[in-house]
Each structure stands twice: as C-alpha cells, then as structure tokens.
Amino acid sequence: DRDKSEFEVLQQGVKLNTEKIAALLQLFRPAAVQKIESISINETIGKVLRFFEGQKTAVNFKKIFSDTPLNLACNKTEFSMIIYNLLKNAIQSIRGKGISAGEIVISTKIENKHFVIEIEDNGIGIDKAKTETIFDLGYTTKPDGTGVGLYFVKKTIENHYDGRIRVSSQKGKGAVFIIEIPVAINYVLRADDLWS
Template identity: 40%
Template sequence: MCSNFWLVQVQKTLYLCVPKRRKIMKRLTLNHISTAVLGLLFIIVIVSVLYTNYIAEQLAEEERKKMELWAEATKQFIIADENENIDFLLQVMEGNTTIPVYMVDADYHLLMSRNVREPKRNVEEFYADKIATLRESQQPIKVQISDDIVQYIYYEDSYLLKRLYYFPYIEFSLILTFVIIAVITLLIVQRSEQNSLWIGLSKETAHQLGTPISSLNAWNELLKARYPDDALLPQMDEDIKRLQMIAERFSKIGSQPEVEVHELVPVLQEAVNYMRARTSSKVEYILHTPPAEHCEVKMCVPLFEWVIENLCKNAIDSMEGVGTITISTQVADRKVFIDVADTGKGIDRHRYKTIFRPGYTSKKRGWGLGLSLSRRIIEDYHHGKLFVKQSQIGVGTTFRIVLELNH
C-alpha cells in the first residue's frame, strides 16, 4: 500500500512536470514527411524529364536539319567538277564534329563514317551491327548522286544530346541522395530530442522520489522503535527498498549504468517472485529454465529486472488480470533467448514495431514509455535485442529478449 501511494504521487509529479504531456509526447510523423518529400521529388523529376525531353526534341530537329545540309554538301562535293570551288562544301562537311554519321550505298555497305569511335577489333562487324540497328530505328537521308547511284546517310544523336537524355536521372539520383541524408539527419535529431526528453523525465522522477523516500525511512525507523513487534513493519521495509530501487532505476536512465556478470536464472526468479507477490492469484506465473543451463550475462540487474517486470505488467493488462505468463530461456550460438509469453488479447502484425515508439499506448491511461524504455535498456545498455517474436489475436503474445552470453 505504501509503495502504491508514493507511486501515485510520482505520477502526479510527472503531470506537474509536463503540463501538456500529449504535446511533449507528440513525435514528428516521419512517414508523412517522407511521403511529402518523395512526392515533391517525384514532381520535380517529372517536370525535369518533360522539359528535358522538349529541349532534346528541339535539338534533335536541329540536328536533323544539320544532317540534311551535311548530306546535300556531301552530294555536291561528290558531283563537283575540277573547276568548281568546293571550299564552302568542305567547311560544311568538316563543321560536323559531334554527330556520328554513316554513309552507305544502295546495298547498305559502309562507304564512309565520321565522328565514330571504332573498336580495335572486329571493325566490319561493328559497322554492320550499327547500320542494321539504325535501319530499324530511323528513316535515312537519301542522297541521289545520279539516276543510277543512290546513297543513304544514317546518323546517331550527338554526344551532347545523349548526355542531355541522362540529365534527369542524374538529377533524380542527386536529389534522392540529398533526401536520404536529410531524413537520416532528421531521425538522428529526433532521437536526440527524445533521448533528452526521456532522460529529463527520468532524472526528475528520481529527484522527486528522493524526498518522500527519505521521509518514509525516517517514519519507518520511528515506528520500529515504538512498535518493535509489529508484523507489518517488515513489509513496509520491503516496500521502501522497492521504492529506492525504482528511484535508482530512473536515475540510471541517460547515464552509463554499472554492468556486471550475473547468473541469469536467479535474476529472473527474483523478478517473477516480486511480480507474483503483487498481482492477483488469477495470474499464473510459469518459469521454464532447463536445470543444466548455465547462463552468465553482463547486465545491470535493477534495469534488467525493470524490463522483465514491465513486460509482465503489459501482459497482465493484455490479459485483463486473468491468465498465464510464461517466461522461458534457451541457449544457442553463444546467445541466450528469453521469451515472455502471455495469454492476452494479442497484437496486430502491423503494430509489432509501432508499440515500441515513445508515446504509443493502447490504454486509456498511460504514457506509452514502458516498451520504449525497455527496448532502449536492452539495446543501449545490454547490447541485446527486444522484439515481438509472435502474436495471435485472441491467443496471446510472446516478447523475445536476446542477450550475449559472457565468455
């Protein structure tokens, strides 16, 4: 009764410390932000692609006209006589320095090429494949040399035009990289802010617990001196020690706790015994630990016990005070697996990760910090994992803790 009274006082203190708790617990909805940013990115890329294609079509049309002029200059150069001035024709022909050109005869045999990067080997096969590909993709420019001689000119996009086609994709890659970096930065900043919030709340809670615990200790000593044979005083002693442990747990959040090697099974037994003594007889606790199993783990006992107790309390809430909680351990691959299973309402699969978010709760009254802090304790301080192993609606849920064995 004593510990429950002071826990109520602590809860009131937290409400005073955080007048608008829902606002403080409100987290940035990264999914919405990411969707909006990706949508904006998609619009930018679409507009860029459309505009680039428009420019590319204009350049392609200009290149077509340029090649038609080049074809006419080539024709005039071929049919020119010795007395005709061909300087202008040569200037036009040599002015093409970027567009790959292939001139073929009526049988599509290569007569000449310009601005083409030839391979060192299999040159004839290279040109044959090029011409075959161009014949399928474009209409050639016809060069009528005479009534009996016809030649054709095929050409590819200039190197500038080819690079222009790739520009939207390069732009998309750069913007996407920027967005990814921005989202990662936002996640880091958000996590840092949350850490600061939880650490502040925890330390303030530990501070607020200190004064009433000291007062309780003094009153307890006074009662011991006045009523040395009172049977309730030992229980009050236990409750005060429990309150001191709770204060110690809160004070360790945000600071590096002392991690020592402990045998796992006695720690689990202590946590189960504590919960069994303080819950209804309608809740059955089962602890499965193989007798031959020897599990030494580096842990901070007060914090680890708090995680087990929190998982048990969540299980009791899920079972609405009636059901079975089974805690089992097994060792494999130099790791120990601790499963906490209940016979409660179960969790939807799409909420397996959501329930660990700070502020998330399915209860009418609650802060939504228990599972979030539990995971942080296991991951940050014990370098392990905490996750939902399995759950079935109407059947129950199993949480799994994974810790490294001490070698």
C-alpha cells in the same frame, strides 16, 4: 507469520518501484556511473516473479529455466526493470482480456550463442500492424500509461547488451516477447545513444 509475509511483499514492492524510478533516471545518467556486475539471469527473473506472485494477480506463472547457468554482466537494477516491464505488460494484457485462467510462461535458454528469454502470455494480443509501433517512445494503449516502458526495454537491450527484442502476436491470442543477447557480450556503455 502472515503479517510478516505481507509486510515483506509490501516492502519488496516499494523497493522495486523505487528501483524502477532509478532505472528510468539512469537513462539520463552518464554511462560511466552505472554499476556493472555479473548476475544469474534465472535468479534475477525469479526475484521479479516473486514480487508479482506476492501481489495476488490471479495469473499462473510457469517457469521453464535453462539448467545451464546463465550469467550476464549488466546493471542488475536495469535488467530487473526490463523483466518487470514485460511481466507487468503481460499481466495487464491478461486483465484486458477478462479471463480467469491467465497464464504467463517465462523461459530461458542458450541458443546460437545467445541468451534467449521468452515471456509469453494468453492475453488480448497485439495487432500485427502495431508490433513495431509498441516500442516507440510515447506509445500506449492505457489511459494512465506513459509510453516509456517498452521503449526503455528496447533501447536498453539494443544499446547496452548489443541484443534485440521482438514480439510475435495475434490479436486475441496473446503475445510472446523474445529477448536475444549475445553470450559473449560485455556490457556496452552507450547511454548517450538511448534517446537518439
């Protein structure tokens, strides 16, 4: 019933926020204590999406997932937080534009021996001059922002997945964040490099 459904969404939200704190704390942990497992990229992204869909964000989410299974060895909580941060930022960008027809397109594929994840929004966009700065520790445009989210995303992708993240954007025309992770990668445990 409806009450049960709303409770489950709330419960999932509490769980995800708890996991977010855990993921941030993980940046300070010795790498050896992190739990590594094989996950389905599509399924994991889908779970994070369901959390946001349950929040009635007034944003339309469109999935274009690879038909080929995309399995990645990683820390599941950490990977979920990468997606969570990017989706949260996309939603905030759409709200900042004040449009009623907000849309976020999430796509996954294998290209040139890399897992490629793209998250595209039709929000306020980013000044071209700031497309690198946004990944700096402490950078934020929000009054209540911490400037940790995108830094966490970039450092984790680079140091744990040997991958990279880039953004393509124009002010007022939305943005697309592109993650590329080598298919052959084994999870790289270099937590000591995260803050260097």
